[in-house]
Amino acid sequence: MLSNLLHLQNQLDPTTSLLSDSGTTTSATPSALLTTTSAAPLLFFTIAAVLSYISTARKPQSPPPSPSTAAQYSVAAFRALSTERIWAMDPHTRDVQWRSLYGLSFPVFNTVVEKLKPYIAQSNLSLPSDYAVAMVLSRLSGGISAKTVAKRYSLEPYLVSKITNMVTRLLSTKLYPEFIKIPAGRRRLQETTAAFAEIASLPNICGAIDNTHIRLHSLPSNLPNPNIFINSNGYKSIQLQVVADHKKIFWDVCVKAPGAVDDVAHFRDSLLYNRLISGDIVWEKVVNVKGHAVRPYVVGDWCYPLLSFLLTPFSWNQTGNPAQNAFDEGLMKARKMVVDGIGLLKGRWRILQDMNVGLNHAPQTIVACCVLHNLCQIAREPEPELWKEPEERGVVPRVLESEKSFYYFGESFRQVLADDLYQRLSSR
Known part of the structure; x- marks a missing residue:
């Protein structure tokens, strides 16, 4: 590099004037001119070359650190x-x-x-x-x-x-007892059934039930049978069952089953089911429909058993007669309240989309999110975008021997409700 600079310096045309210390132009003697023209260009280009090398060799610096997170x-x-x-x-x-x-x-x-x-x-x-x-x-x-x-x-x-x-x-x-309560009081029960009647055109609905899978991020390595947590969709989960009112507020919550257990088994193991079967919960509000006394009831899809306190559709694909199809349509409108409630729950509390807490603490975390969901609904918080889940189509469960009397009674007054609804719709 130095030889190249010397070669370049030799090609330069000597300058005949110099700048004095005072800033004026002076004439240079031949010796001074020789000294100036031989040293200055070489020094200039040496410094330029060094600076150029430094600038190209320097690594780009990272931006200044941001404030501590x-x-x-x-x-x-x-x-x-x-x-x-x-x-x-x-x-x-x-x-x-x-x-x-x-x-x-x-x-x-x-x-x-x-x-x-x-x-x-x-x-x-x-x-x-x-x-x-x-x-x-x-x-x-x-x-x-x-x-x-x-x-x-x-x-x-x-x-x-x-x-x-x-x-x-x-x-x-x-906080659970304060914010998750069965609508047993007269005023609340009346408000709930009246609102559902507006939604579904069916009398005395007091809630809608559904089940959802809560995905687990991981499982302990020492579980004796981890496959019991693998659900029908192929991922690890535990189950959440909720009953919602017309405001999408949950009045019953159950987390008791791993993912491989079906909805009806989870339902039959719930405290709500056992209290209804035993008669511990009896809603006193009675509606007379074509001479039949109809007490408040919950609606669910075809994955649940038809019982006197839980009505399900006649079919999942509208293959019944006109009265039955009208009933199914109304029932599914009421059921949409719990489907949307679950969508809001998972949309608002995203930890439920991929549960990253220990398995022992997962149930209480799920219930805690349900309590917070109710608080938000009661306070009329803005509803986030619904978390969408794939539609499941289970088989109609068989009726247990202990459920037969509830089944026959439910079958009877479901048909009565269907005929009454179709007659009211036809007369409009």
Whole structure:
């Protein structure tokens, strides 16, 4: 490189004037000119070559580091948002931001915190109650793992799991009796049956039942029979059964079966079924239809048994007579309330789309999400996009010996309801 620079310097035309220290142009003597013309260009090009080499050899630098993620989710940052900035914000903007972080609006979040705070205080948790609840809700609504939450909040994963288990246990036990209740009171039962009559044109419906699979992210390696969790769709799951009212609020929740168990077996093992069969639950509201006393009943699809307290369609593909088809259409309109309720549940609490908690804690996490779902529905929170599930078409279950009297009674008054509905529709 140096020889090339020398060669280039020899080609330069000597300059006849120089700049003095004072800034004026002076004439150069031949010796001075020789010194100037022999050294300056060489020095100039040497420096240029070095700078050029450095600039091309230098690796591109990464952008300056952003503020610590942990700092964004610290107790101080949460406190600044929840106690200082939150009241200066427009309520709509505030609640949109809060839902994006924790799945529900600021007032509903405060309701959850106030109801759980006394129990969290008893645990001697080193973190503030509202901060702990916020952390768990961000996990439930975002569907993120304990490791991700731990990294975000700068905590140990075991501590995040411990806090998640504590909050979901409190939601599923302490808040369950308050927010998941059978519509036994006269006023609520009347409101529910009247609303369903508007939806389905059928009298005395008090709820709609359905079953859904909650996908499990993983299973313990030491399970004796892991295949019992593989459902008919081929993935690992446990089952959730819910009964919803006309507002898509769940008034019964059951999580008792692994994925391989069918819907009817899960239903027959539920507390609701056993209370209805034993007569422990008897709704007193009676409607007279063509001389038949019709008590409140639940509607479900053809995967459930036809019973006096649970009516199902005549067929799944509208192959009955006109009266039966009209009944089936009305029943499926009522059933849509529970289907949409499950869609809202999974759309709002995305951890239910891929359950990434330990198997022992999965049931309480599912029930906790159902409690939070009801809180949101009662508060009329904006409904998110529904989580869509594949339509399942099971076989009609056989009637057990212990169910026959309930079956015959249900079969009789289902036909009465169908004939009455068709007559009312025909007379319009």
